[in-house]
Structure formats: C-alpha cells, structure tokens
Amino acid sequence: MKYGIVIVSHSNEIASGVKKLIAEAAPDLSITTAGGTDDNEIGSSLEKIQQAVDDNTGDEILAFYDLGSSKMNLDMLIEMSDRKIHRYDVALVEGSYAAATLAEIESPLNVIENSLKDLKIK
Amino acid sequence: MKLELVAAKKWINLFVEKIEDNKSELNELDTAIGDGDHGTNMDRGAKAITDSFAKKDPDNLSDLYKTTAFAMIQKVGGAAGPLYGTAFLDMSKAVKTDNLELSDLIQIGSDGLKRRGESDVCMKTMIDVWQPIATAMKNGNFNQQTINEALNENKAMVATKGRASYLEEKSKGHIDPGSQSSAYLFEALLEVMGV
Numbered sequence: 568m569k570y571g572i573v574i575v576s577h578s579n580e581i582a583s584g585v586k587k588l589i590a591e592a593a594p595d596l597s598i599t600t601a602g603g604t605d606d607n608e609i610g611s612s613l614e615k616i617q618q619a620v621d622d623n624t625g626d627e628i629l630a631f632y633d634l635g636s637s638k639m640n641l642d643m644l645i646e647m648s649d650r651k652i653h654r655y656d657v658a659l660v661e662g663s664y665a666a667a668t669l670a671e672i673e674s675p676l677n678v679i680e681n682s683l684k685d686l687k688i689k
Numbered sequence: 690m691k692l693e694l695v696a697a698k699k700w701i702n703l704f705v706e707k708i709e710d711n712k713s714e715l716n717e718l719d720t721a722i723g724d725g726d727h728g729t730n731m732d733r734g735a736k737a738i739t740d741s742f743a744k745k746d747p748d749n750l751s752d753l754y755k756t757t758a759f760a761m762i763q764k765v766g767g768a769a770g771p772l773y774g775t776a777f778l779d780m781s782k783a784v785k786t787d788n789l790e791l792s793d794l795i796q797i798g799s800d801g802l803k804r805r806g807e808s809d810v811c812m813k814t815m816i817d818v819w820q821p822i823a824t825a826m827k828n829g830n831f832n833q834q835t836i837n838e839a840l841n842e843n844k845a846m847v848a849t850k851g852r853a854s855y856l857e858e859k860s861k862g863h864i865d866p867g868s869q870s871s872a873y874l875f876e877a878l879l880e881v882m883g884v
Contacts, residue, residue, distance in 0.1 A: 576851060605763075608766065610730075610766035610767055612766075613763065613770075614763065631871060634852075635768050635852065636767055636768040636771060639806065640762075640771050641773035642771075642805065643762070643775065643805070647715065
C-alpha cells in the first residue's frame with residue numbers, strides 16, 4: 568500500500584495498544600511499532616524505531632509519537648534513513664487512528680493531512 | 690586552539706569519570722524537576738562509552754566523537770541520549786572535513802542541540818551551558834567562571850522546553866540536570882586545556 572504507519576512511544580504497552588486499536592480500523596495497513604527502550608523499560612530506542620521502519624511495508628511512512636525523546640529519536644532516524652517518513656505532531660491515539668482509517672482506503676496525503684490538522688497538540 | 694586526539698580522548702574519559710562520580714547528584718536534580726533518572730541514564734551512557742573504547746580504541750578524532758555519540762544514543766534511553774548523541778555526531782562529521790578550532794567544534798555541538806531539541810537558549814536546557822561556553826571560547830575567555838555563571842542563570846530560569854516545562858513557575862530555582870551534566874563535560878574540558 569502507499570502508506571504505512573509507525574507508532575513510537577515511551578511505553579511498549581502504549582505502542583502495541585495503539586496498534587491494536589487502529590488495526591481495527593485498518594486491517595490491511597502495515598502498522599509497526601517502537602515502544603520503550605531496548606530492555607522494554609520506559610524510554611525510547613533508536614534501534615527499535617529503525618526496526619519498525621525497516622519492517623514497515625508502506626511505500627511511505629506516517630509516523631506518530633508521544634513524548635520528547637520519542638520525537639528526537641524519530642527525527643534522528645529520519646535524518647539517517649533513505650525512506651520517506653512523514654512526522655506528525657498530533658495527539659497519538661486520535662491522529663494515528665484518523666490517518667489509519669484514511670490510509671486504509673488509499674486516501675491521498677493531502678486528505679490525510681487535512682484530517683490531522685486539528686489534532687496538532689505539540 | 691585545537692583539541693588533538695590524545696587530549697580529546699582524555700576529555701571524554703574525564704567526562705565519563707565525572708558522570709560516574711556524580712550519578713546520584715544528577716538523579717537528585719532530576720527528581721526536583723523531572724523523572725529522577727538523569728544520573729542513572731547518563732551513567733549507563735558513560736559506561737557504554739568506556740565499553741566501546743575498550744572494544745575499539747578510536748584512532749582518529751571523528752571516530753572518537755562518533756563512538757561517544759553512538760554509546761549515548763544507544764544506552765542513555767532518556768532525552769539526553771539523542772541530544773548528546775546529535776551534538777557529538779555533528780562534531781564527528783565536522784572534524785572530518787575541516788581544520789576546526791575548538792570554539793567552532795563546541796558551536797557545532799550547540800547548534801546540533803538546538804536542531805534536535807527544536808529549542809534555543811533561555812528555555813532552561815543544556816543549550817544554556819553549551820552556547821555561552823562556545824561564545825566564551827570564541828572570545829578567548831572560557832574558564833570556570835563561564836560555567837558557574839551559565840549554571841546560575843539556568844537555575845533562575847522558568848523552563849519552556851522539556852519535561853520541566855510542565856512545572857512552569859515551579860521549575861525556577863533548580864538547575865536543569867542536563868545543564869549540570871553538560872557543566873561536567875566542560876569542566877573536564879577545562880582540566881584537559883589546563884585552564
């Protein structure tokens with residue numbers, strides 16, 4: 568599919584929970600996650616984000632995150648990666664849910680981004 | 690002045706030592722306005738630096754800073770990981786191509802922090818230490834006083850970036866833990882410079 572979704576969270580449980588939630592709305596979409604540190608403690612891991620991006624089968628990636636260092640590690644990966652990754656500073660659950668619903672029916676990026684506009688919180 | 694490989698290695702090793710010695714102080718600062726783990730996180734990064742150097746002793750400046758960056762990125766876990774990581778990674782790229790003055794190197798590190806944190810001075814972050822030190826170096830008057838003044842100013846600020854910003858006015862009167870760990874980095878540098 569054109570777009571895949573990557574969820575980055577400080578918590579492994581939040582990341583997998585959000586995936587489970589949005590997969591209901593988008594069963595065919597590639598949704599991969601990077602939650603917590605390498606030891607599954609609270610924090611973020613560049614290596615896990617790299618893995619989530621590598622495993623994602625979308626042509627382009629829509630990336631959603633929760634707090635500060637998730638964003639910084641995600642930005643670092645975006646700088647290093649050859650993949651086309653779009654980062655959204657929106658509410659994690661609502662934003663990824665809206666994007667997944669629209670990406671599932673192959674909506675164009677401007678439609679997806681338009682639906683994210685009002686969810687920007689950071 | 691420029692920092693050559695032997696001195697730069699001594700700098701990083703001294704920084705590691707200071708982080709290990711002050712782990713609980715950094716945790717205490719972070720307990721006041723954060724989540725209490727900056728010392729533990731930085732100590733994990735410091736030990737990772739030592740391990741990486743033991744595995745492969747860096748034989749040029751670029752590798753030294755790159756190894757330092759990746760140890761921090763992979764092991765710190767909190768926000769300090771990508772921040773220190775970006776500063777040192779940018780520094781490792783810069784020393785490769787240019788015959789850089791030390792002041793330019795620290796300025797590149799400071800710019801890296803600004804980019805990664807999407808922040809600037811006066812937001813109560815480590816930039817409040819890196820930037821005045823880069824400036825003082827450029828002007829040829831970097832000393833312990835520069836570090837002390839930077840920390841004092843940082844202490845009086847209200848945080849507008851990072852976790853401490855949720856505390857608003859209550860963040861006043863505490864030193865930002867990342868600024869304190871950065872102060873150790875530059876105190877280590879002063880020792881190496883023999884100032």
